[in-house]
Amino acid sequence: MRISGRVALVTGASSGIGRASALRLADAGARLLLHGRDRDRLAALAERTGGIPLVGDLAGAGEADRLAAEALRLVEAVDIVVCNAGIGWAGPFEAMGAGDIERLVAVNLVAPMRLTRALLPGMLARACGYLMYVTSIAGRTGVAGEAVYAATKAGLDTFAESLRLEARGTGVGVGVFVPGVVATEFFARRGRPYERALPQPLPADRVADLLVDQIAAGGAERYAPGWLRLPVAVRATMPGLYRQLAAWFG
Ligand SMILES: NC(=O)c1ccc[n+]([C@@H]2O[C@H](COP(=O)([O-])OP(=O)(O)OC[C@H]3O[C@@H](n4cnc5c(N)ncnc54)[C@H](OP(=O)(O)O)[C@@H]3O)[C@@H](O)[C@H]2O)c1
Numbered sequence: 001m002r003i004s005g006r007v008a009l010v011t012g013a014s015s016g017i018g019r020a021s022a023l024r025l026a027d028a029g030a031r032l033l034l035h036g037r038d039r040d041r042l043a044a045l046a047e048r049t050g051g052i053p054l055v056g057d058l059a060g061a062g063e064a065d066r067l068a069a070e071a072l073r074l075v076e077a078v079d080i081v082v083c084n085a086g087i088g089w090a091g092p093f094e095a096m097g098a099g100d101i102e103r104l105v106a107v108n109l110v111a112p113m114r115l116t117r118a119l120l121p122g123m124l125a126r127a128c129g130y131l132m133y134v135t136s137i138a139g140r141t142g143v144a145g146e147a148v149y150a151a152t153k154a155g156l157d158t159f160a161e162s163l164r165l166e167a168r169g170t171g172v173g174v175g176v177f178v179p180g181v182v183a184t185e186f187f188a189r190r191g192r193p194y195e196r197a198l199p200q201p202l203p204a205d206r207v208a209d210l211l212v213d214q215i216a217a218g219g220a221e222r223y224a225p226g227w228l229r230l231p232v233a234v235r236a237t238m239p240g241l242y243r244q245l246a247a248w249f250g
Pocket residue numbers: 011012013014015016017018036037038039056057058059084085086087088107134135136137178179180181182183184185186187189
């Protein structure tokens with residue numbers, strides 16, 4: 001999809017992958033709607049990119065609908081949506097509070113669905129648009145200590161795949177972007193730092209390049225890094241071997 005001159009809404013643009021992607025989209029000539037919770041960071045990014053900041057907490061009921069309505073009040077159409085805002089939670093599942101479960105599901109899964117429901121009709125009417133969902137390798141393989149996070153990302157993944165089938169031939173593209181480990185504030189915020197030696201975290205700038213290339217190409221999915229498709233393929237074709245390896249490597 002041509003990016004120059006298009007309006008792109010990026011959720012979670014105040015930090016990490018979303019911020020880096022917003023900068024890359026601005027370089028490519030997109031007009032930006034920059035969503036997040038942190039007003040100061042959004043204002044600084046808006047100043048740098050010429051984008052419009054939109055503050056909102058997607059954990060709140062109806063916030064995604066409010067965000068979509070605000071976006072459509074400000075621009076005639078939203079051409080590209082990057083559903084990137086997301087949160088993690090790390091630890092044994094039984095230690096997780098009910099409120100934490102609900103917050104993860106609300107931000108990572110319900111909010112992208114509701115944002116899509118609000119913005120997809122305009123895209124279909126114009127026969128033009130691209131919906132990008134930032135999922136996670138955790139959603140494709142499962143990860144110990146991140147059961148709910150992984151489930152929200154698996155749900156988002158399957159939602160996007162189904163939507164892509166529905167949207168076939170309409171002019172609206174749907175894609176998922178599947179990161180592995182990216183050097184952002186995600187780990188500090190989830191309550192447990194990333195401590196493995198491998199894989200090494202990718203810089204957010206590099207990941208943003210891949211994400212924006214995927215939008216330009218209109219692709220259905222992209223892993224960052226690309227070799228992550230290997231464990232997913234092993235799990236699908238040799239689940240017994242995959243589980244043995246997962247037990248060894250964690
Ligand atoms: N980092 C990784 O290794 C990794 C790997 C796989 C997938 N991902 C996914 O990549 C996406 C971006 O994460 P990141 O690594 O860039 O983390 P990050 O630096 O922590 O950024 C998360 C973004 O989401 C926003 N956000 C969080 N909770 C929100 C809420 N309740 N309402 C509205 N916005 C909210 C944050 O806004 P404020 O800062 O304004 O609160 C921030 O802009 C997430 O969906 C994450 O699951 C990350």
